[in-house]
Amino acid sequence: MTKGSIPAVEDYRRLREEADAIAARLTEVHGSQIVCRAGCTDCCQNLSVWPVEFYAVLEDLRAAGCSHLVFDESASCGFLKDGLCQIYPFRPLICRTHGLPIAFEIETAEIAVSFCPKNFQDWEQKGLTFGPDNTLPIDRLNERLSQIHLCFLEESGDKFLTANSRIPLKKLVELL
Numbered sequence: 001m002t003k004g005s006i007p008a009v010e011d012y013r014r015l016r017e018e019a020d021a022i023a024a025r026l027t028e029v030h031g032s033q034i035v036c037r038a039g040c041t042d043c044c045q046n047l048s049v050w051p052v053e054f055y056a057v058l059e060d061l062r063a064a065g066c067s068h069l070v071f072d073e074s075a076s077c078g079f080l081k082d083g084l085c086q087i088y089p090f091r092p093l094i095c096r097t098h099g100l101p102i103a104f105e106i107e108t109a110e111i112a113v114s115f116c117p118k119n120f121q122d123w124e125q126k127g128l129t130f131g132p133d134n135t136l137p138i139d140r141l142n143e144r145l146s147q148i149h150l151c152f153l154e155e156s157g158d159k160f161l162t163a164n165s166r167i168p169l170k171k172l173v174e175l176l
């Protein structure tokens with residue numbers, strides 16, 4: 001069985017689609033408050049991801065015939081080339097949330113919201129409030145991803161992987 005045919009990898013791809021759907025809805029809901037554009041790389045940084053995400057991205061790149069990627073060691077994320085992400089269609093889940101209003105639980109069990117400072121520059125003057133309808137529930141997505149990660153460990157039977165395993169995304173360039 002290749003890692004790409006492991007059921008958890010398909011679950012990961014479904015979660016990725018859900019994240020994209022949420023991102024698209026929030027982008028529509030917030031309209032001009034979100035100024036994220038191609039060429040802005042402020043949120044980009046080198047990442048390590050769980051194996052299920054790594055192997056899904058690897059399989060997707062292979063399926064897309066992407067056999068050669070350049071990793072720029074000097075960039076904030078080595079996959080940036082001329083200010084654009086070389087693996088954009090297959091980028092990890094966290095990259096799909098860049099810039100959006102992210103809702104997360106803090107110690108007091110309250111919900112906090114964070115977003116890129118380039119976005120929502122006049123949200124207070126506009127009287128905008130944030131709630132479940134106009135934020136991205138990152139804790140729920142992370143919890144689902146964590147469950148999928150654990151399923152992947154079991155289904156892959158790979159003895160070298162543990163619950164704490166993270167794989168630097170950079171390793172993709174070696175395996176394509």
Ligand code: SF4
Binds near residue numbers: 044077078079088091
């Ligand atoms: S993978 Fe792409 S979107 Fe994600 S941090 Fe790197 S360059 Fe940015």
